[in-house]
Amino acid sequence: MExxxxxxxxxxxxxxxxPRTLLVHALRDDLRLTGTNIGCDSSSCxxxxxxxxxxxxxxxxxxxxxxxxxxITTIEGVADSDGTMHPMQQAFHEHHxxxxxxxxxxxxxxxxxxxxxxxxLDDQGVRHGLxxxxxxxxxxxxxxxxxLAVAGSGSKGSES
Amino acid sequence: xxxxxxxxxxxxxxGHMGRPRLRREDPALLTGEAQFIDDMSLHGEIWVGIVRxxxxxxxxxxxxxxxxxxxxxxxxxxxxxxxxxxxGEGALPCAWPVTDDMRNPAHLPVATSVAKYxxxxxxxxxxxxxxxAADGAAAVSVDYDPLPAVVDIEAAVADGAPLVHExxxxxxxxxxxxxxxxxxxxxxxxxAAHVVxxxxxxxxxxxxxxxxxxxxxxxxxxxxxxTLYSAxxxxxxxxxxxxxxxxxxxxxxxxxAPSVGGGFGCKLNVYAEEILCSALAMxxxxxxxxxxxxxxxxxxxxxxxxQVQHIxxxxxxxxxxxxxxxxxxADMGAYLQLVxxxxxxxxxxxxxxxxxxxxxxxxxxxxxxxxxxxxxxRGAGRPEATYxxxxxxxxxxxxxxxxxxxxxSRNFIAADAFPxxxxxxxxxxxxxxxTVLDKAVEMAGLDGVRATQAQxxxxxxNRQIGVGFSSxxxxxxxxxxxxLASLNYGAGxxxxxxxxxxxxxxVQVITGSTPHGQGHETSWSMIVADKLGxxxxxxxxxxxxxxxxxxxxxxxxxxxxxxxxxxVFMATDKVLDKAxxxxxxxxxANEDDLEYVDGAFQVKGTPTAAVPFAAIAFAAFTAHDxxxxxxxxxxxxxxxxxxxxxxxNGTHIAVVEVDTDTGDVDIVDYxxxxxxxxxxxxxxxxxxxxxxxxxxxxxxxYEDAVYTEDGQxxxxxxxxxxxxxxxxxxxxxxASHVTPSPTNPMGVKGIGEAGTIAATPAVIxxxxxxxxxxxxxxxxxxxxxxxxxRAINEAQGGAS
Ligand code: FES
Ligand code: FES
Numbered sequence: 001m002e003x004x005x006x007x008x009x010x011x012x013x014x015x016x017x018x019p020r021t022l023l024v025h026a027l028r029d030d031l032r033l034t035g036t037n038i039g040c041d042s043s044s045c046x047x048x049x050x051x052x053x054x055x056x057x058x059x060x061x062x063x064x065x066x067x068x069x070x071x072i073t074t075i076e077g078v079a080d081s082d083g084t085m086h087p088m089q090q091a092f093h094e095h096h097x098x099x100x101x102x103x104x105x106x107x108x109x110x111x112x113x114x115x116x117x118x119x120x121l122d123d124q125g126v127r128h129g130l131x132x133x134x135x136x137x138x139x140x141x142x143x144x145x146x147x148l149a150v151a152g153s154g155s156k157g158s159e160s
Numbered sequence: 161x162x163x164x165x166x167x168x169x170x171x172x173x174x175g176h177m178g179r180p181r182l183r184r185e186d187p188a189l190l191t192g193e194a195q196f197i198d199d200m201s202l203h204g205e206i207w208v209g210i211v212r213x214x215x216x217x218x219x220x221x222x223x224x225x226x227x228x229x230x231x232x233x234x235x236x237x238x239x240x241x242x243x244x245x246x247x248g249e250g251a252l253p254c255a256w257p258v259t260d261d262m263r264n265p266a267h268l269p270v271a272t273s274v275a276k277y278x279x280x281x282x283x284x285x286x287x288x289x290x291x292x293a294a295d296g297a298a299a300v301s302v303d304y305d306p307l308p309a310v311v312d313i314e315a316a317v318a319d320g321a322p323l324v325h326e327x328x329x330x331x332x333x334x335x336x337x338x339x340x341x342x343x344x345x346x347x348x349x350x351x352a353a354h355v356v357x358x359x360x361x362x363x364x365x366x367x368x369x370x371x372x373x374x375x376x377x378x379x380x381x382x383x384x385x386x387t388l389y390s391a392x393x394x395x396x397x398x399x400x401x402x403x404x405x406x407x408x409x410x411x412x413x414x415x416x417a418p419s420v421g422g423g424f425g426c427k428l429n430v431y432a433e434e435i436l437c438s439a440l441a442m443x444x445x446x447x448x449x450x451x452x453x454x455x456x457x458x459x460x461x462x463x464x465x466x467q468v469q470h471i472x473x474x475x476x477x478x479x480x481x482x483x484x485x486x487x488x489x490a491d492m493g494a495y496l497q498l499v500x501x502x503x504x505x506x507x508x509x510x511x512x513x514x515x516x517x518x519x520x521x522x523x524x525x526x527x528x529x530x531x532x533x534x535x536x537x538r539g540a541g542r543p544e545a546t547y548x549x550x551x552x553x554x555x556x557x558x559x560x561x562x563x564x565x566x567x568x569s570r571n572f573i574a575a576d577a578f579p580x581x582x583x584x585x586x587x588x589x590x591x592x593x594x595t596v597l598d599k600a601v602e603m604a605g606l607d608g609v610r611a612t613q614a615q616x617x618x619x620x621x622n623r624q625i626g627v628g629f630s631s632x633x634x635x636x637x638x639x640x641x642x643x644l645a646s647l648n649y650g651a652g653x654x655x656x657x658x659x660x661x662x663x664x665x666x667v668q669v670i671t672g673s674t675p676h677g678q679g680h681e682t683s684w685s686m687i688v689a690d691k692l693g694x695x696x697x698x699x700x701x702x703x704x705x706x707x708x709x710x711x712x713x714x715x716x717x718x719x720x721x722x723x724x725x726x727x728v729f730m731a732t733d734k735v736l737d738k739a740x741x742x743x744x745x746x747x748x749a750n751e752d753d754l755e756y757v758d759g760a761f762q763v764k765g766t767p768t769a770a771v772p773f774a775a776i777a778f779a780a781f782t783a784h785d786x787x788x789x790x791x792x793x794x795x796x797x798x799x800x801x802x803x804x805x806x807x808x809n810g811t812h813i814a815v816v817e818v819d820t821d822t823g824d825v826d827i828v829d830y831x832x833x834x835x836x837x838x839x840x841x842x843x844x845x846x847x848x849x850x851x852x853x854x855x856x857x858x859x860x861x862y863e864d865a866v867y868t869e870d871g872q873x874x875x876x877x878x879x880x881x882x883x884x885x886x887x888x889x890x891x892x893x894x895a896s897h898v899t900p901s902p903t904n905p906m907g908v909k910g911i912g913e914a915g916t917i918a919a920t921p922a923v924i925x926x927x928x929x930x931x932x933x934x935x936x937x938x939x940x941x942x943x944x945x946x947x948x949x950r951a952i953n954e955a956q957g958g959a960s
Contacts, residue, residue, distance in 0.1 A: 018291070029290065034199035035192015037421070039370045040454040044878035047370060075192040089190040093182060096843050099851060100677030101189025102371040102421025108190065127886040134878065136370050136422050137677050139850030139915075140886040 004068040008033065009077025017064045024048045026064035027074060035075040035105045039134065046133030049106035050074050056113035058132070075105035078112065088112045088150050095146035099137035107133045111147045121151040175690030177906075180843035183682045184697075185675075194419040197374035197391040202447040205376070206235070207290055208437060209297030210450070211283035212459065213275035216311065216530040216871025217324070218304035220273055223283045228299040233292025237300055238284045240272035246439035250405040252495070253430050255397075255650035256502035262334040265325045265528075267495040269432035269439075275304065276324060276494035277530050278873055279459020281432055286440070290451070309530040309871040313468055313491045316527045324494055324528035331528045333492050333501060338508055338522040338584060345474075345521040348483030352474035356555045362467040362544045363941050364491065364865035366875065367537050368883050371421020372452035373461060375433050377441035385412045386442055390434050393423040393674055394714040397498075397651070399706050401430040402438055417704040420676035424855070425536035426461050427676065428716045429498045433460070458876040463865050464537020466491030467504065471511065471548040479560035479567050483519035484583075486511045486548065490526040493533035500535045501526055505647060506635070506717075507541030509584040513549035514593050514633040514809055515571035520583035530871045536716060538855055539634070539913040543920055546632045550921035554629070554928065555937065564629045564925065565601060568811075569594060572631070579902070586635060588807045589909070590899040591835060597631060600811040600833040603893060609815055609829070617933055622821045625828075626930025628814040630922035636910040637806035637903070638717035654801040655719070656711040657727035659688060659735050661794035663781035665774035667692065667699045669731075672712015673724035674704045678848070678912065680720060683840045684728050687906070691732040692773060693759030711799065718808070718910030721840065726904045727800040734796030742779055742794075743771040745787045806901045806909035810834035812853070814922040818930040823949030825861055825927055827890035832918065834894075837901040837909035845911050849894050852915020858884050859916075860923035864942050882942075931955070 001016045008031060015030050027033045027050070036059060039047030048060040051073040078086040085093070088108050098104040107130065114129040115121065121129065126147045127140070135143060188194040211223070225237025252267040270281045285296035308322035315321055316331040324331055339345065349355060376389040386408055392398055395415040403410035420427060433450050441448040452460060467490045474483040490504040504524040511522055557567035573580050575592040582588060606627065613625040638644075639653035658670040669684050685699035702708050715724075736756060743761035744751035747769055754761045762770035776794065779785065783792035815829040832849050839845045862882035866874040875881035900907025920941070927943050928936060934955040940947055 020291075025290070028199070029201075032201075033192070034195070037196065037371070038198065039372070039421075040878045042454065042877040042879045045370065045454075075190075079191055085187065085190060092190055093186045096183065096847050098186060098189055099679070099847060100369070100371070100420065100422040101185070101194060102196065102369070104189050105192050123891075127889070131885045131887045134370060134883050134885055136368060136424070136855070136883060137851045138847060139852075139854035139892065140889040141850050141892055142847060144886060 002065050004065055007071045021064045022060055023062050023064045023067050024059040033074050033076050037102055047103055047106040049109040056110045091146040091149045095142045097142040097146040103135040115151045176686040177690050177840050181841050183679045185681055196419045196421055198451045200376050205447040205449050207287045207293035208450040209285040209293030210281050211297050211300045213280040213282050215275055215304045215306055216278050216309035217307040218275050221303040221305050224301045228285055228296040231295050233288040234296035236286040240270040243270050253401045254496040256499045258336050258501045258648050259334045263328050264496050269436045277532055279532055311867055311871045313489045313527050316529050324530055333526045335525045344519045345483045348519050349474040353477035354475040354559045356473040356552050358471050358552050360469045360548055362465040364466040365464040365863050366865050366881050367424045367426035369422030369424055372457045374451040375437045376449040377437035378447040379441040379445055381445045387414045388438055389416045391420050392417050393427040395706055396712040396714050405435055406439055414707045417674055423676045424538040428536050455876045459532045462497055462535035463532050466534045467544050469548045471552050473552050473556055479570050481517045481571050484512050484517055485521040488524040490524055491534055492526050492528055493531045495533050497533045497535045500533055503536055503541045507545030509586055510545040511549055514631050516573045517583055538916045542634045543917045546917050547921045550630045554925050568631050589901045589903050591809045592899050596833050596897045597811040600813050600831050604813040604831045624818045624820055624930040626816045626926040628922045628926025630918045631811045632918045633807050633809040634917050635805040636718035637722035637802055638719045641801050654799050655713055655724040655727045656799045657731045658797045659731040661777045665777040669701045670709045671703045671724055673720040674714040679844045687728055688732050718912040721908050722806045722904055722910050723802050727798045729906055731796045731798040739776045741787055742776045746771050804903045806903055808836045808909040808914050812918040812922040814926040816926040820952055823945035830890045830892050832894045834914050835897045835899055836911040838907040846894050848911045849915045850892050853892055853919040854889050856916040856919025857923050859920045862942050
């Protein structure tokens with residue numbers, strides 16, 4: 001077992017993990033932060049997306065020990081402490097950008113990071129920026145609209 | 161919103177119904193608070209790892225767990241034979257023996273002597289952690305003696321084919337005909353001016369909800385109770401089936417579906433892992449859990465489609481179709497799961513599509529293969545039927561020399577023909593198919609698209625345009641129990657609801673529907689709130705736990721609103737009936753003289769003397785002054801059995817651009833006009849259409865469960881099995897037309913499967929339309945760049 005320290009959602013957490021423990025399992029099973037989901041075993045779906053030192057990353061593609069000392073934000077850490085949702089969460093709600101909600105935490109984290117990185121996103125930019133995050137329910141159009149609403153530009157999807 | 165026909169106008173426009181309302185389900189899902197199955201953790205739980213067959217067909221000579229037992233945390237390795245006493249005679253259930261002579265081989269949760277498909281469970285590892293269970297399963301070695309495997313369904317019915325189940329002596333499970341008047345069909349074909357004859361292949365699909373499956377079984381050691389948590393669409397059906405399969409008294413079983421991350425039919429089942437974990441938990445007296453990995457899901461969870469279709473149309477010289485004749489081969493896989501054999505039948509009534517065709521002949525032969533069982537996947541039988549008839553109608557249009565829209569118009573069931581008795585014996589409820597098509601044509605700007613298409617053709621452009629139509633009708637709102645009985649289905653099709661008014665006038669709704677993304681909590685609260693004249697936020701909707709909602713038949717077949725929602729609607733009526741009696745008593749008035757306005761009963765035209773709902777709720781609770789003989793409290797329960805199916809319909813138009821150099825297909829426009837009857841929450845309707853369309857388009861262009869000739873699956877993960885991302889997804893332009901269904905009091909029909917049913921033929925018809933000048937009349941699914949490029953290359957005389 002290895003001792004590591006993660007700053008998760010602003011709180012320092014010390015934990016003992018096997019060297020092969022995936023970060024996503026450390027978050028979910030050891031820290032009981034179960035908002036981050038697992039949708040595959042081939043780094044294909046993005047359900048496990050979190051922010052590591054401010055950058056979005058798939059937490060199933062790295063070992064927890066590789067994140068030792070890192071600053072990690074999960075879906076549990078993006079709303080205000082008074083419960084007010086992050087603008088991206090709010091936009092997903094208002095645009096009906098989720099149905100079953102399983103892809104949603106990963107999608108929201110990827111979208112937050114995308115908008116921060118590319119403030120001038122257009123429809124295609126959002127679509128390609130979120131290519132690594134799969135959703136089986138929504139057909140994506142409302143997700144694209146939600147992200148564009150936060151990014152502050154128009155969408156190819158909405159008529160009228 | 162892009163509604164061109166405001167659904168609100170068709171419902172009581174004073175309320176919430178018919179207007180978009182944001183979902184109350186969202187905050188928990190958006191913040192990570194929602195609990196999915198793998199988020200649970202129970203004290204003392206043990207993990208199950210499953211050893212799955214690597215052979216498509218093989219005798220199991222031995223299971224060696226010694227290496228696994230060396231692994232830290234692995235406590236036991238159990239073969240199928242070791243486990244057999246846990247279920248005794250109990251085999252996994254098939255609830256739909258479609259014919260009396262259907263062959264249904266015993267299907268044990270873990271195979272004992274022969275593995276029949278890659279992924280078949282052959283041994284089980286128990287461990288103290290997730291990782292140890294996975295490591296242990298990988299370390300078990302199984303000694304197989306391979307047997308010949310049968311993979312292709314046409315090969316399975318050929319003489320001398322290897323047998324999946326030696327003891328059955330055949331690979332055929334059943335043959336199911338629906339031929340009301342065979343002579344009339346023959347005559348129509350004999351006299352036809354045009355006969356279209358097509359063969360289509362429905363490839364197998366992997367449902368791939370983003371949440372894989374999972375099970376946690378928790379025993380009550382002293383009480384003899386079992387609590388089964390499962391990522392399921394059907395907690396109620398699962399409870400009955402677990403009782404029957406394992407012999408646990410049904411009243412000792414509680415089944416809970418936590419938040420469920422999508423299902424699309426693949427969580428409408430009773431799976432080996434549910435029975436296995438339940439049996440082990442009861443036997444060992446500790447919680448037992450299993451979480452499916454995505455790679456495991458490729459073979460451990462049912463697959464969809466898997467059919468070879470032969471369809472023929474007989475038409476007169478105007479292109480009016482007189483008869484349709486269909487022969488189907490349907491792939492059951494190695495075993496019959498819960499409703500496997502019934503899936504082709506759900507399409508079997510709809511091979512005449514939305515057309516007024518006099519004569520009908522349908523026959524399905526269902527066969528076993530050494531592959532994962534098939535079962536219901538979004539649309540279940542109806543997408544396949546719609547695909548065949550819509551592709552064939554385009555062929556007919558070419559034969560007759562008219563446009564696809566014209567051939568459809570010449571054959572549509574007329575708007576004034578409803579209720580319409582179909583040649584397959586169904587009564588279609590309502591519709592105006594021509595108006596729907598006209599609206600889609602207008603939205604698509606068809607003239608402009610065709611002009612661009614003509615220009616590109618004239619220019620010999622390497623980016624050819626194609627337009628594809630798909631006019632569909634589906635039967636949903638499953639289902640009238642008596643009709644299900646006539647189809648040999650093992651249960652009814654009703655749904656239950658309780659509406660309970662609390663002392664403070666807040667309301668609890670208990671529904672037998674089991675949402676997993678459809679937003680029932682929001683929609684049901686709107687229905688109740690409108691009827692009671694209260695705020696939807698004052699209505700709580702409880703579901704998915706048989707201890708809270710003991711009666712129900714769950715969510716599938718686009719049934720929730722038209723059956724479950726109707727039960728809620730009717731239970732609210734019953735509450736109002738009782739409330740009216742209490743109000744009349746308080747007002748010392750005749751109940752017939754009362755009206756319910758803005759949440760209060762008043763004597764008609766006399767708003768000064770009114771009893772608000774809250775006062776009635778409290779009076780019912782205190783019971784201090786109720787009418788003589790009335791029971792206290794305000795609560796009603798309704799079980800609603802629909803008198804008929806509902807028949808959502810629509811026309812979708814796909815416009816594609818085909819890169820003739822690379823074979824790449826891009827959907828450049830997608831228009832959907834759907835008639836799902838009255839709409840409770842148009843925002844949710846539109847979302848269902850979006851997601852449904854992408855799933856249907858994905859069958860057309862991307863998805864395929866690929867097997868090798870010896871039965872190995874190639875597409876095991878999401879890197880190989882191409883669930884589309886936002887980058888591939890088109891933009892959808894969605895509108896609706898409303899013809900209320902006369903079948904239920906809200907006039908609703910259902911929308912969960914419509915997009916998937918419509919989209920596949922729309923997209924392929926568009927691809928074929930783009931390539932038809934090259935002499936191409938068919939493109940196999942999925943129309944991947946390779947497939948399309950090969951078709952073009954062959955048409956141009958190149959080698960394939
Ligand atoms: S779980 Fe990490 S990418 Fe799928
Ligand atoms: S909302 Fe269900 S997977 Fe995205």
